[in-house]
Amino acid sequence: xxxxxxxxxxxxxxxxxxxxxxxxxxxxxxxxxxxxxxxxxxxxxxxxxxxxxxxxxxxxxxxxxxxxxxxxxxxxxxxxxxxxxxxxxxxxxxxxxxxxxxxxxxxxxxxxxxxxxxxxxxxxxxxxxxxxxxxxxxxxxxxxxxxxxxxxxxxxxxxxxxxxxxxxxxxxxxxxxxxxxxxxxxxxxxxxxxxxxxxxxxxxxxxxxxxxxxxxxxxxxxxxxxxxxxxxxxxxxxxxxxxxxxxxxxxxxxxxxxxxxxxxxxxxxxxxxxxxxxxxxxxxxxxxxxxxxxxx
Amino acid sequence: xxxxxxxxxxxxxxxxxxxxxxxxxxxxxxxxxxxxxxxxxxxxxxxxxxxxxxxxxxxxxxxxxxxxxxxxxxxxxxxxxxxxxxxxxxxxxxxxxxxxxxxxxxxxxxxxxxxxxxxxxxxxxxxxxxxxxxxxxxxxxxxxxxxxxxxxxxxxxxxxxxxxxxxxxxxxxxxxxxxxxxxxxxxxxxxxxxxxxxxxxxxxxxxxxxxxxxxxxxxxxxxxxxxxxxxxxxxxxxxxxxxxxxxxxxxxxxxxxxxxxxxxxxxxxxxxxxxxxxxxxxxxxxxxxxxxxxxxxxxxxxxxxx
Numbered sequence: 001x002x003x004x005x006x007x008x009x010x011x012x013x014x015x016x017x018x019x020x021x022x023x024x025x026x027x028x029x030x031x032x033x034x035x036x037x038x039x040x041x042x043x044x045x046x047x048x049x050x051x052x053x054x055x056x057x058x059x060x061x062x063x064x065x066x067x068x069x070x071x072x073x074x075x076x077x078x079x080x081x082x083x084x085x086x087x088x089x090x091x092x093x094x095x096x097x098x099x100x101x102x103x104x105x106x107x108x109x110x111x112x113x114x115x116x117x118x119x120x121x122x123x124x125x126x127x128x129x130x131x132x133x134x135x136x137x138x139x140x141x142x143x144x145x146x147x148x149x150x151x152x153x154x155x156x157x158x159x160x161x162x163x164x165x166x167x168x169x170x171x172x173x174x175x176x177x178x179x180x181x182x183x184x185x186x187x188x189x190x191x192x193x194x195x196x197x198x199x200x201x202x203x204x205x206x207x208x209x210x211x212x213x214x215x216x217x218x219x220x221x222x223x224x225x226x227x228x229x230x231x232x233x234x235x236x237x238x239x240x241x242x243x244x245x246x247x248x249x250x251x252x253x254x255x256x257x258x259x260x261x262x263x264x265x266x267x268x269x270x271x272x273x274x275x276x277x278x279x280x281x282x283x284x285x286x287x288x289x290x291x292x293x294x295x296x
Numbered sequence: 297x298x299x300x301x302x303x304x305x306x307x308x309x310x311x312x313x314x315x316x317x318x319x320x321x322x323x324x325x326x327x328x329x330x331x332x333x334x335x336x337x338x339x340x341x342x343x344x345x346x347x348x349x350x351x352x353x354x355x356x357x358x359x360x361x362x363x364x365x366x367x368x369x370x371x372x373x374x375x376x377x378x379x380x381x382x383x384x385x386x387x388x389x390x391x392x393x394x395x396x397x398x399x400x401x402x403x404x405x406x407x408x409x410x411x412x413x414x415x416x417x418x419x420x421x422x423x424x425x426x427x428x429x430x431x432x433x434x435x436x437x438x439x440x441x442x443x444x445x446x447x448x449x450x451x452x453x454x455x456x457x458x459x460x461x462x463x464x465x466x467x468x469x470x471x472x473x474x475x476x477x478x479x480x481x482x483x484x485x486x487x488x489x490x491x492x493x494x495x496x497x498x499x500x501x502x503x504x505x506x507x508x509x510x511x512x513x514x515x516x517x518x519x520x521x522x523x524x525x526x527x528x529x530x531x532x533x534x535x536x537x538x539x540x541x542x543x544x545x546x547x548x549x550x551x552x553x554x555x556x557x558x559x560x561x562x563x564x565x566x567x568x569x570x571x572x573x574x575x576x577x578x579x580x581x582x583x584x585x586x587x588x589x590x591x592x593x594x595x596x597x598x599x600x601x602x
Contacts, residue, residue, distance in 0.1 A: 008501040015395040019404075022392060023411035026469065029426045030414065032437065036429070047440020095319035098312040107309050112316065117602060119327035121585050125574030126557055127567060128333025129326070131347060136325065151322045181311040210419035213534065228421045236424040236538050260435055267425045274417045279410045289474060290481045 030271065037061070037264035044260045060265035070266065072223050073230040076142065077209060080226055084146045084208040085201055091151045092159055092200060097185050099156065100163035116153050133218060144218040145211070145226065155200050158291050162196035163189055199288035202281050209274055227270050235263050334578070337571040357572035364569075366556060367576070371529070374552040378528045380460070381467045386521060388468050389475030394509055396476065397483045398501070413473030423470065424538030428453075431462075456549035463539060463550065467532070475520075482516040483509060519592060519599045526588040529580040531555065553577045 031051050036044050040055030048054050064070055099116075103109045123129075129148070138144040170192075171184050179187070190197070215229030225233070278285070333347050340353040361367050392412065396405055415423070430437045431452045439449035452458050490508050499507065531552030540550045542559075553573060560570040585601075593600035 005500055011501050012399065015399045016404075018391070018395050019399060019408045022472065023408045026414050026472065027411050029430065030418065033426055033429065045435060047435065047437060047444070050437065050441075091318055091322060094315045098316045101312065106312055112320075115320070115323060119323055121601075122331065122582050123327065123578055124330030124332070124334045125571065125578055126554075127561060127571045127574055128330040128336060128347070131333055131336075132325065132330045148326050150326075151319060156319075181315070185315075206417060210417075210421075212419060212421045212538075228419050231425065232421045232538065236421055236428065237541050260429070263425065264429065267422050267429075271418050271422050275414065278413070278417050282410060282413060285413075286477045286481075289477045 030268075030275070033264045033267050033271075037261055037268045039261060041261050044264070060261040061269075063262055064265045064269060069223065069230065070227075073225050073227040074269075076145075076215075076224060077227040079142055080145045080211075081205055081208045083142065084150070085204045087146055087150050088152075088155070088204045089197070089201060092155045093185070093190070095151060095156045096159035096163055097181070097189065100160040116156065120153050130217065139218055140220045140224055142224070145208075145214050148214065148218075149207075149211075155203065158200060158288060159193070159196055161291060162193050166192055195284065195287060196291070198281075199284045199291070202284055203288060206274055206278075231266060231270055235267065334571065334575050336568065337575040339568060341567040341571075353568070357568040358576070360569050361572045361576065366551075367573070369548075370551050370553045370556045370573075371580075373550070374531045374554075375528050377460070377463065377531070377552060378524075380464050381471075382521060382524045382528075384464050384468050385471050385475060386517065386524075388472060390479050390513065390517065392472060392476045393479035393483055394505055396480060397509070398505070409473070409476070412476060415470045416473045418470075420534035420538040423466065423535075424541070427462075427466065427539055453543060454545050456546050459540070459546055459549045463535070466539065467535065470535075478520065479513065479516065482513055486512045515596060518595060522588050522592050522595075523601075526585040527581070528584055529553065529577055533558065 028051070032049075035051055035053050036049050037060055038053035038056055038058070039049045040057055043049055043054035095116075098106050099109070099112060101109065106112070133139065133144055133148055136147075138147060166189065170188055174184050174188055210228060211226065212228035212232045215224075215226040216232060219225055219229065222230070222233075336347050336350065337357055338352055338354065339347075339350040340356070341347075341350050345351070396409060399405060399408075428436075431439075433439060433449060433451045433453065436452075438452075442449050450458075452462070486509065490512070491504065494504050494508050531554040533552075533554040536550060536552050536555045537558065540546050540555070542563075554577075557570045557573045557577070560566045560573065589601050
């Protein structure tokens with residue numbers, strides 16, 4: 001056991017206070033949004049709400065979930081997450097397997113490593129990138145949200161490092177038994193790499209769920225905006241001009257929910273799915289972060 | 297018989313090369329072609345001509361960027377903000393990691409860590425929206441509390457002087473969980489025999505932290521800080537754009553290269569000058585990464601990027 005001097009106890013007390021303070025500061029803002037979103041509009045507008053709903057009601061959520069634009073954006077986000085994760089994972093696996101091979105097993109291995117690496121240290125910047133996506137005819141389609149970011153070098157590094165740690169003998173003996181690269185990858189490497197794959201799926205899910213910039217500049221019709229781009233436009237930039245299709249009835253319904261509670265409900269819906277799952281998946285994330293900090 | 301070694305190789309490695317093809321194509325399309333597109337920084341862009349058909353205009357775009365007076369301001373802001381983020385974030389993350397490692401109670405540790413990790417998972421859009429809810433003058437929670445206490449409300453979105461502090465705080469808040477994990481992993485990797493020896497020598501908890509934990513963290517700190525320094529000219533666009541948006545009143549204190557490039561593109565549609573500013577940033581970034589890699593290499597060869 002550690003020494004328990006007076007100073008030691010004081011230090012331990014300080015540690016608890018420090019951690020509790022950090023933890024509370026980290027969660028307060030989101031609890032506040034949660035509280036406002038369930039409060040009555042008058043209570044929210046007069047600033048009475050801090051960490052608990054005042055005048056509990058669900059009208060903001062009803063309004064948000066009946067708003068066709070919000071729902072459309074929500075669906076775009078679901079679609080981009082599903083498609084984006086599948087495409088990312090396929091590309092990452094096919095890139096990581098060859099690159100995990102020794103120099104003798106892949107001819108020109110160093111050339112490929114440099115080929116990937118140069119893209120990290122130098123980039124053309126926003127404008128040429130935007131023009132390329134435009135030239136490829138991807139604008140305003142869901143593929144514009146998926147293809148340009150489909151193969152992050154960071155993910156390839158994580159997976160190829162993991163592949164390298166697998167005992168080489170397994171692959172070699174399968175090779176002698178006549179297995180080709182496809183079956184070695186599919187039957188041996190992938191089943192053994194579940195922790196790394198889970199980590200990458202999570203990183204990619206969160207990345208796609210939270211992306212907003214690509215939707216904002218690559219989607220020309222607002223009903224193709226993913227959720228975060230939609231919220232960016234109406235809440236952060238407070239620009240309603242793109243979405244002025246509201247009918248008289250909608251405007252009337254809007255007057256019953258305050259702008260503030262409605263926005264809070266939308267913010268909370270946009271953050272909730274990830275907040276609901278991340279504590280359970282946190283250990284994978286932590287592994288991924290540590291793995292990613294090891295050089296490839 | 298055509299037994300040229302190249303064809304032999306191609307045949308022998310065909311499966312593996314086939315697997316690599318999508319990746320090679322991907323980086324051609326989304327990394328190398330845009331890299332070549334950087335030539336528009338040296339052109340007078342017109343829509344009819346496109347990247348390759350537009351007329352060259354030498355260094356005019358760069359001259360325009362540097363003479364506008366914006367170049368120095370945004371470069372300085374980018375570097376200063378990043379330096380502040382690096383210092384504050386790393387100090388807090390190291391403190392949190394040490395404290396987490398020292399406290400007892402598995403459940404307490406787990407819950408505290410989950411809570412600290414929460415902001416990492418929230419998008420910058422949501423962070424920007426929450427910040428606006430908290431800080432705005434008319435209905436913001438902070439001002440409601442101030443009014444409730446009978447104090448003068450503060451007009452935060454009209455006062456540039458507050459923003460360096462707010463942005464440093466938000467950056468620390470969002471990055472705390474992520475960075476703590478790295479430092480916690482480094483602490484967990486310290487040889488437990490060192491702690492046992494310290495115990496036998498009668499070290500108290502402060503001496504243990506100061507003489508064992510912190511010196512053992514130096515290598516990790518140096519590497520992580522150096523790598524962060526490599527990105528010192530890259531502004532966190534998501535953060536600045538969602539916290540500040542198009543609020544021109546705050547630009548003097550908050551404009552970074554990335555927001556400047558984006559705004560020149562969107563509002564003034566000045567493609568040539570934005571591309572020149574973007575290229576200026578890429579070149580600065582490249583030079584810094586090279587310098588940083590050289591330093592990391594000298595310090596610890598295995599941790600160097602290349």
